[in-house]
Amino acid sequence: MASVIRLSVCSRFRSDTITFCPATIQSAITCAVASAISSAPFYRENTFVAHWISAYMVLWMAMSPLALAAAPWIRRVVGLLTAPTPTGRASPDK
Template structure:
């Protein structure tokens, strides 16, 4: 397996982070369905939909958030 070039490390981080965040949020939202037996199907559907929405949001928001963090924080 070839490695992804290091210059894409931010992008890979954002993709993985948004996927994990959506997986956790979908699991929490699916909890009420545990007794119904439909929790796995609902969780997968919820996770996929939320990730498809969240990934572009993370990719587009990251540069603005970075600038905001630099503005709000100082050197000392």
């Protein structure tokens, strides 16, 4: 039953756009953390949530295009770094 139910959000997209789904999720999480850190000084003024939301929106709108543009390149680099060698191992023994 578990194999029939697909809980992944990314599984709903076409296979040629699947590269961009993890990049979008990662940029959203990274921007949420970065904007929370940058809004920390506003915690004592009780304006943290307002500053965090506005900072998050600005950061995510700025970083999403960059993350989406870099996603195919990053996927290729990771593929090259993790590709098995002719001996069948990920890296040669020394």
